[in-house]
Amino acid sequence: MLLKDQGYDVFGVFMRNWDESEETGNANCTVEADYAQAQSVCRHIGVPLHEVDFVRQYWTHVFSDFVAQCEAGVTPNPDLACNRHIKFGALLEHCKSLGADMVATGHYARVQRCANSGQLQLLRGVDPLKDQSYFLASIHGSCLAEVAFPLGGITKEHVRQLAMERGIPSAARQSSSGICFIGRRTFGDFISNYTEPVVGRFEDVTTGQDVGPCANMLAVTLGQGSGISGLKSRMYVVGKDMQSQRVYVAPAQGHPSLFTSSAALQEAHWIAGQPPQELQQGKGLSCSFKARYRQAPQSCTVSVPSDTRGVCKPSRFTRLRGVWPSAGLYVAFKDSARAITPQQAFVMYQGEVCLGSAPILYPGQTLYEMEIPAHGREDLQQPGAISPQALHSAHKEVDMRNLTYAN
Known part of the structure; x- marks a missing residue:
């Protein structure tokens, strides 16, 4: 029109x-x-x-x-x-x-x-x-x-x-949301048409205790409610170990096991056809990012892995099936980021300009693993800054170029 x-x-x-x-x-x-x-x-x-x-x-x-x-x-x-x-x-x-x-x-x-x-x-x-x-x-x-x-x-x-x-027939139609081919079904109901369920067990990261069965590990994702019944408080998915068939959960939406200060990405797609000059020159790229559609932009520094920097120790709460590619980029978050999820799109911006995207390979160690407290539920939209010492401790010892997930 x-x-x-x-x-x-x-x-x-x-x-x-x-x-x-x-x-x-x-x-x-x-x-x-x-x-x-x-x-x-x-x-x-x-x-x-x-x-x-x-x-x-x-x-x-x-x-x-x-x-x-x-x-x-x-x-x-x-x-x-x-x-x-x-x-x-x-x-x-x-x-x-x-x-x-x-x-x-x-x-x-x-x-x-x-x-x-x-x-x-x-x-x-x-x-x-x-x-x-x-x-x-x-x-x-x-x-x-x-x-x-x-x-x-x-x-x-x-x-x-x-x-x-103008009297357009669809003027009052509700906006669409979610994955188009799933419609109004749950993701679990949909994916069961195309995959065999992977039965697992839920484990509370704070106690190490088994808290119930998971009917299909493929149907749960980081940050969502676990759906476990019979518990006093709601549990949230922290990660999945597909090899041991464990789904890790925590008892609060703002639990530090849901937050990390770093992540590894696969090779990036740059809309301009080539990386920004900072990365071409071996420097860190300061930019904002979104790791999911509804997320408010946050600040980060992106760099290319090398022998002397660009290392990111992965969270033990995330282990996948198969062998995955080496990391193409390393990310250090200015503020802790919640529920960084493997294979979700990590989209980078400078100001209003969308630079490109890369699939998330894995989240770095969580604040819980690093023994750093996270903010409570009221601060989830704008998680507080992590100290330079905490950021430094997240960047140790694992060269992303050589990291794969074992079969």
Whole structure:
């Protein structure tokens, strides 16, 4: 609507990325309803709608890897892979074959040309509550010249107001959230369609005691409530040892076993096509980061592992299946970070500019392991700074380049 108002020749495209016909247990499938909604909107604003099937590409480039990582016991984020391979890969090429010069999406993000280098940069959306640059942090920078984000410069509230004023059929529709192909099911119910459950035991990190059975270790992730019944207080997941089949839990949302001052990352994807100059020169990169979508940005220093620095002793609460790649980057957090989760996207920013992303390889030792107290529940949104001495103690003795997880 906004682009048509500006005089652009616009057509719509509806993607089918997921085949619901072979699934069981999903009474909330919405693809047909979504398609009917897209048809209604396009009729209302007077533009044609094309339909394209990317089910095979989605399975190959996104979902198969998602399942493999779930089986290893990590928590992958398929949305970044979908944007990289499907929306800003296959869809972009398909739209160009239909005669499009650019592809516009509803992401709350912006594109701007750098005054110094002349390169196009990906920026946060102006609405801090809806900024979606996190999910775009693995796309190729070369595609920024062929995409538009017309919603990136306005707020969600303003978008909804405009849609209601123009009578758009979907104006009052609730915003989507969560992984698209899971719908309203629990993650455990969904993943059981594609993996065998891994039965384990919960262990309280403060006492070492067994506190009950875990029906499926693949369905729990760091930071979430454990769901253990019959206990006096709620327990939170601290980590998983897939080899001994133990899920570590702690009795408070702000327990120090949930916080760390360091982490190791896999090789990074830089939107500019190359690392920032600081890293190329062997220096530390001061930047902000998000380790999950809803997280408020925090400060950190990123560096490349070397013989003399860039070491990060992993938390004993996190041991995965299989052999994992060596670390590509080391991160020291200015303030302690909560629930740093293997294979979630670690997205880096300088100011408003999204630099790129890297999968989290493992969290460093927790504050509990280092015997450093964490703040209570009231301070979870802005955890307090860790002393320089505490940060130093987290950086000892393990060269990330040579660290792997044993079979």
